Amino acid sequence: xxGNSGFELVQEQGWRRGLRNLMRQGLASWWKTxxxxxxxxxxxxxxxxxxAGVLWSGQGFDVQEALSFYAIFAxxxxxxxxxxxxxxxxxxxxLSGTAAWLLSKPVSRTAFILSKLVPNAVGVTATMVLFPGLxxxxxxxxxxxxxxxxxxxxxGLGIFTLNLWFYLTLxxxxxxxxxxxxxxxxxxxxxAFGQQYLIGMIPxxxxxxxWTLSLPPGQELGGAVAxxxxxxxxxxxWGPLIFVSVCVVVFSIVSVWRFQDQEL
Amino acid sequence: xNAIPIIQTHELSKTYDGVEALKPLDLTVTxxxxxxxxxPNGAGKTTTMKLLLGLIRPTHGSATIFGMDSVRQSPDIxxxxxxxxxxxxxxxxxTVWETLDFTAHFFFKGPAEAIKRRIEEMLDLVGLxxxxxxxxxxxxxxxxxxxxxxxxxxxxxxxxxxxxxxASLDPLGRRDVLEVLHRLRKHTTVFYSTHILDDxxxxxxxxxxxxxxxxxxxxxxxxxxxxxxxxxYTVTLKGASEPAxxxxxxCPWVKDLQTSERDGLAHWTVAVSDEITxxxxxxxxxxxxxxxxxxxxxxxxxxxxxxxxxxxxGGAHVR
Numbered sequence: 001x002x003g004n005s006g007f008e009l010v011q012e013q014g015w016r017r018g019l020r021n022l023m024r025q026g027l028a029s030w031w032k033t034x035x036x037x038x039x040x041x042x043x044x045x046x047x048x049x050x051x052a053g054v055l056w057s058g059q060g061f062d063v064q065e066a067l068s069f070y071a072i073f074a075x076x077x078x079x080x081x082x083x084x085x086x087x088x089x090x091x092x093x094x095l096s097g098t099a100a101w102l103l104s105k106p107v108s109r110t111a112f113i114l115s116k117l118v119p120n121a122v123g124v125t126a127t128m129v130l131f132p133g134l135x136x137x138x139x140x141x142x143x144x145x146x147x148x149x150x151x152x153x154x155x156g157l158g159i160f161t162l163n164l165w166f167y168l169t170l171x172x173x174x175x176x177x178x179x180x181x182x183x184x185x186x187x188x189x190x191x192a193f194g195q196q197y198l199i200g201m202i203p204x205x206x207x208x209x210x211w212t213l214s215l216p217p218g219q220e221l222g223g224a225v226a227x228x229x230x231x232x233x234x235x236x237x238w239g240p241l242i243f244v245s246v247c248v249v250v251f252s253i254v255s256v257w258r259f260q261d262q263e264l
Numbered sequence: 265x266n267a268i269p270i271i272q273t274h275e276l277s278k279t280y281d282g283v284e285a286l287k288p289l290d291l292t293v294t295x296x297x298x299x300x301x302x303x304p305n306g307a308g309k310t311t312t313m314k315l316l317l318g319l320i321r322p323t324h325g326s327a328t329i330f331g332m333d334s335v336r337q338s339p340d341i342x343x344x345x346x347x348x349x350x351x352x353x354x355x356x357x358x359t360v361w362e363t364l365d366f367t368a369h370f371f372f373k374g375p376a377e378a379i380k381r382r383i384e385e386m387l388d389l390v391g392l393x394x395x396x397x398x399x400x401x402x403x404x405x406x407x408x409x410x411x412x413x414x415x416x417x418x419x420x421x422x423x424x425x426x427x428x429x430x431a432s433l434d435p436l437g438r439r440d441v442l443e444v445l446h447r448l449r450k451h452t453t454v455f456y457s458t459h460i461l462d463d464x465x466x467x468x469x470x471x472x473x474x475x476x477x478x479x480x481x482x483x484x485x486x487x488x489x490x491x492x493x494x495x496x497y498t499v500t501l502k503g504a505s506e507p508a509x510x511x512x513x514x515c516p517w518v519k520d521l522q523t524s525e526r527d528g529l530a531h532w533t534v535a536v537s538d539e540i541t542x543x544x545x546x547x548x549x550x551x552x553x554x555x556x557x558x559x560x561x562x563x564x565x566x567x568x569x570x571x572x573x574x575x576x577x578g579g580a581h582v583r
Contacts, residue, residue, distance in 0.1 A: 021369040024369070025355075096353045100349060104347035105371075106339045
C-alpha cells in the first residue's frame with residue numbers, strides 16, 4: 001500500500017465498511033439510469049389513468065369509492081414489479097460472481113445487503129408510490145374529492161410504501177436464502193395472490209395479512225386500511241399494519257444475518 | 265530475499281458435503297515473492313484463494329495474512345489485497361472507467377484528481393487506455409481479464425491474489441501480464457494460480473502443486489526443477505564409450521546408469537547416491553579413457569511440465 005500517501009483513505013469500520021461506496025452505486029443504478037423515469041412513468045400513468053376513469057367518467061363517485069379504486073391499483077400491481085426487480089438483486093450477483101468480487105474488497109456483508117435494500121426501497125417508494133401519489137392527489141384535489149387532509153393522504157401513501165417493502169424484503173430474503181430465481185419469484189407472487197384465498201378460507205387472517213392494507217377485506221369495495229386512513233376514517237383493523245411492519249423488520253434482519261456466512 | 269511471511273496456512277481445509285475440496289494445507293508465502301500455485305482443474309486452488317479472502321470459511325485449520333486471521337479480520341486483510349477472480353465479472357452497465365472508479369472508492373475518498381491519475385495509470389498498465397469509455401459488456405474475454413488485473417492493482421496492494429491471470433489472454437497479452445508481475449514484485453507479493461507452466465517457470469520463485477486437494481509439491485522452483493529422484497547427471501559421449509560405461513557402472517555411488525545411442529553419440533543418464541563424490545569423480549573417471557570425448561555433461565534439470573506431469577499422473581511427491 002506504499003504509494004498511496006497522496007490519497008484520503010476510506011475510514012469506515014465494522015458493518016459500515018464499504019457502505020458509502022455501495023450505496024452510491026446502488027442509488028446510481030436507479031437515479032443515473034433510465035430506471036427511475038421508466039418506472040415512474042409506468043406507475044404514474046397506470047394508476048392515474050385508472051383513477052381518472054373513476055373521477056372523470058361523469059357518472060359521479062363517492063370518496064370511498066375513488067380512494068378504494070386508487071388503493072386497489074396502487075396496492076396490487078406495484079408489488080409484482082417489486083418482486084420482479086428484487087428477485088435477481090442478490091441471486092444474480094451471487095451466481096454471476098460480482099458478489100464475490102465486491103466482497104474481495106474491504107466491504108462488510110451487512111453493507112452489501114443494505115446496499116441492496118435501501119436504494120431499492122427508496123427507488124420503488126419514489127417511483128411506485130410517491131410520484132403516482134402526488135399526481136393522484138392533484139387529480140383528486142381538482143376533482144374535489146374531499147380527502148381528510150394532505151397528511152392523511154400522505155399517511156395512506158406510507159401504508160402503500162409499507163406494503164411494497166413487505167414484498168421487497170421478502171424477495172430479498174429469499175434471494176439470500178436460496179440460489180433459485182424461480183423460488184425467489186414464485187414464493188412472493190404466491191404470497192401476493194394466495195392471500196385472498198387464505199382469507200376466504202380463514203377470515204380471521206384479514207386482521208394480519210398485507211392484502212387488506214390496500215384491498216377490501218370483504219365483498220364491499222371499501223374498508224381497506226390505506227384508503228380508510230386517507231379518508232380520515234378508522235380502518236377496520238390496525239393488525240395488517242403491525243404485522244407487515246414486523247415482517248419487514250424480520251425479513252431485513254434475516255437477510256443480513258443469513259448472508260454473513262454465505263459461501264461465495 | 266526478505267523472508268517475512270505474508271500468508272501462512274495451518275492445516276487449512278475445506279469440505280463440501282463430505283468431499284474434501286482441500287485437505288489440510290500448510291503453506292507459507294513470503295514477502296515480495298511470486299508464488300505460483302499449480303494443479304489440475306478441481307485440485308483446490310480456487311478454494312484456497314477463496315478461503316484466504318474470507319469468501320468461504322474453512323472446515324478446519326486457519327490462515328493468517330499479514331499476521332491477521334483470515335476469518336475474523338477479513339475486511340482488514342482485504343483492504344491490503346488485490347484479487348483477480350478466475351472468471352472476472354463486473355457490472356455490465358459500467359464502463360471500464362466506472363469499474364475502476366467504483367473499485368478505487370472502496371479504498372480512497374479522494375482527492376478526485378489523485379484517483380483520476382491512478383485510474384489512468386492502471387489503464388495504461390494493462391493497455392486499456394483507449395477503451396476507458398467502453399461498457400464492460402462490450403469487452404472481449406482478454407480485455408475483461410486486463411480490466412480484472414487493473415482493478416486488482418488499483419489500491420497498490422501489499423498482496424495480489426490472482427486466479428489464472430493469463431487464462432484468457434493471447435501470447436502477447438500473457439507476456440505483458442508476466443512483465444507486470446515481474447515489475448510489481450518490488451512492491452507486492454504475488455500469489456497466483458495458473459495452468460500455464462511455462463509462465464510459472466519464467467516468473468515464479470516458489471511453487472506449490474496441488475493435486476486432488478492435497479499439497480503434492482512445494483518449494484523454491486530451483487529445488488523442484490532439480491527433481492526428487494536423487495541427483496542425476498546426463499552425459500553425452502563420442503567414440504568408444506563402452507569401457508568407460510563398464511568402469512562407471514561399478515562405482516559404489518552410482519545407483520543406475522542408462523544408456524542410449526542417437527546420431528552416433530552415446531547418451532548416459534547416471535543416477536548417483538553420493539552427490540559430492542559424483543561431482544568430484546564422475547567426469548574425471550570418464551575422461552580417463554582416451555578413446556572417448558565428452559561433448560555434454562551436466563546435472564539433469566527437469567522442466568516444470570515434467571515435474572507437474574510426474575506429480576499429477578504418477579502421484580509423486582516433491583518437497
